[in-house]
Amino acid sequence: MxxxxxxxxxxxxxxxxxxxxxxxxxxxxxxxxxxxxxxxxxxxxxxxxxxxxxxxxxxxxxxxxxxxxxxxxxxxxxxxxxxxxxxLAPAPGDARRTQFLRWMVYVSSAIYSLHWIKPDVQRIGAPPGARESVVNAVHDRIAFCWANMDKQVAPGRYLLGDELTVLDLYVTVVSRFGPWRERFYQAAPRMTPVVQRVDAEPQLQAxxxxxxxxx
Structure with missing residues (x-):
């Protein structure tokens, strides 16, 4: 310890x-x-x-x-x-580094950033009364972005092969935000076993x- x-x-x-x-x-x-x-x-x-x-x-x-x-x-x-x-990350020069950086930034910019809208839809100029429809639209966009990523990755045990990286941690956490895991599983069937494996990671069980x- x-x-x-x-x-x-x-x-x-x-x-x-x-x-x-x-x-x-x-x-x-x-x-x-x-x-x-x-x-x-x-x-x-x-x-x-x-x-x-x-x-x-x-x-x-x-x-x-x-x-x-x-x-x-x-x-x-x-x-x-x-x-x-x-x-926990491919080293510079590793063949996996390009896709590692690509998907780290993608999850941040295309998915995680959308959650900033939900607490206050006036941030994008929508009236407070439109919150439900805006949030639904945000969730649809998030599901689309997960599906887009899922079509382009070829996971092994983890997203970049057989070693766990911080990309796996990032996707595992962000996939639990709205529209929540059930929809993530529908949108991203190839990534589903990976996040479930990270959920079960022995070093993270506590x-x-x-x-x-x-x-």
Whole structure:
């Protein structure tokens, strides 16, 4: 067990995008201080993260020297590259690296980013009364994007072959957001066994129920 004092501070919340980062830190055995708070729902949580991230969003990671990282995909790539011995990302020069970067950014930009709309549809100019129809349209778009990715990947045990990477962690977490796993399974049958395998990852069996409880 790693008993070192945390040198990283992560702002995050249960069942949020920070969970993929927390899962990576867990697999890496890196201690971290967690500042909890659902920024999409709690003004106090937004105020806590504001001094280090003016966007007042999570995940936000503060490095030992005080440098701040935001954007879940960037944090995951950074952590994996910082610890190549863990093999949580293809190394530069690895034939899988191109698709790894492609799909990490795709999940972030084409899927995860859409969830920003749902708490307040006025962010895209829609009236509050249109929230249900807007959210339904967002969920349809997310399902389409999962299906598009599913058609273009050729998983082994994991998305890039036989080794678990932070891409698998990212997809496993984001696929549990709305429109939720049942629809993900319908849209992405080739990726379904992968996320189920990550759900069952022995090193994360204590982590998942605490930080992202099953529906």
């Amino acid at each position: 790693n008993t070192a004092q945390p040198q990283l501070t992560l702002y995050g919340a249960q069942a949020s995008g920070s969970i993929a980062v927390e899962a990576a830190l867990t697999l890496l055995g890196i201690p971290y201080a967690l500042v909890k708070g659902a920024t999409w729902a709690e003004e106090a949580a937004r105020d806590r993260v504001a001094p280090v991230n003016p966007m007042r969003q999570i995940p936000t990671l503060v490095l030992p020297d005080g440098e701040v990282m935001t954007e879940s995909a960037a944090i995951l790539i950074y952590l994996a590259d910082l610890h190549p011995e863990a093999r 982590f998942w129920p605490e930080r992202f409880p099953p529906d």
